[in-house]
Amino acid sequence: MAIAARRRIGALTVNAVVAISTAPPAFACPVCHSDLGEQVRAAIFGPSFASNLIAILSPFAIVAVLVCVLAATFSSRAEPEHR
Amino acid sequence: MNRSAATDHSAPLIAASLLLGIGLGGFLDGIVFHQILQLHSMLSAKLPRTSLLNVEVNMFWDGIFHAMTWLATSIGLGMLWRALGRADVPHSSPILVGGMALGWGMFNFVEGIVDHAVLAIHHVVEEGNHLLWDMAFLASGVVLMVIGALLIRAGLHQPSGVMQMLSTRH
Numbered sequence: 001m002a003i004a005a006r007r008r009i010g011a012l013t014v015n016a017v018v019a020i021s022t023a024p025p026a027f028a029c030p031v032c033h034s035d036l037g038e039q040v041r042a043a044i045f046g047p048s049f050a051s052n053l054i055a056i057l058s059p060f061a062i063v064a065v066l067v068c069v070l071a072a073t074f075s076s077r078a079e080p081e082h083r
Numbered sequence: 084m085n086r087s088a089a090t091d092h093s094a095p096l097i098a099a100s101l102l103l104g105i106g107l108g109g110f111l112d113g114i115v116f117h118q119i120l121q122l123h124s125m126l127s128a129k130l131p132r133t134s135l136l137n138v139e140v141n142m143f144w145d146g147i148f149h150a151m152t153w154l155a156t157s158i159g160l161g162m163l164w165r166a167l168g169r170a171d172v173p174h175s176s177p178i179l180v181g182g183m184a185l186g187w188g189m190f191n192f193v194e195g196i197v198d199h200a201v202l203a204i205h206h207v208v209e210e211g212n213h214l215l216w217d218m219a220f221l222a223s224g225v226v227l228m229v230i231g232a233l234l235i236r237a238g239l240h241q242p243s244g245v246m247q248m249l250s251t252r253h
Contacts, residue, residue, distance in 0.1 A: 059194040071098035
């Protein structure tokens, strides 16, 4: 029974090592030199790059304006107290 | 000299705490939703996270989002450091916490309107009834803004011993 279990574990280990060593690497990062890496680069820096960038940055820009407005409002409220 | 101290020069503290709230709220969103729950990625309505390619592209734009939240946090920290160095700025915890809640709520609300509703580049969840989750996200923004505004108001009206201490020190 113990020998059978050991053989099974051994076989599983060999299979795992073979599977890991022969698996094709994904290499999917935007700076990776692979087919998938090139596809990722193309998808990021394609025709929709500018519109995506604007879409993602626009909430930050709007909130930055709101912060400036609020800070200016509180500053102007404080001014009369100095007079 | 019986005025509420925090009304004097609280604007630098409020501005710093708003930016900190935007940054830290954005980080929480990114860590909890984007990474742990793997929802709410920046382009997940345009590029569903159903292939490695789409996951990678979403990850890139999530990174741009995190870069902006890092920038907001860094600027907020710098402004807070400068504000705390000024003797006339009240060291008020309610204003700091309230400003952070207000900033976080403002960001959730604006992001919810712009990205979820107007541009529809992503939703909180893409499957099923995303409108319900998007509305809950907007509601969280409103709740945070109300809590923040109330805390700032309380901070502005509380008598501050700190200001009196500082005014007698100089």
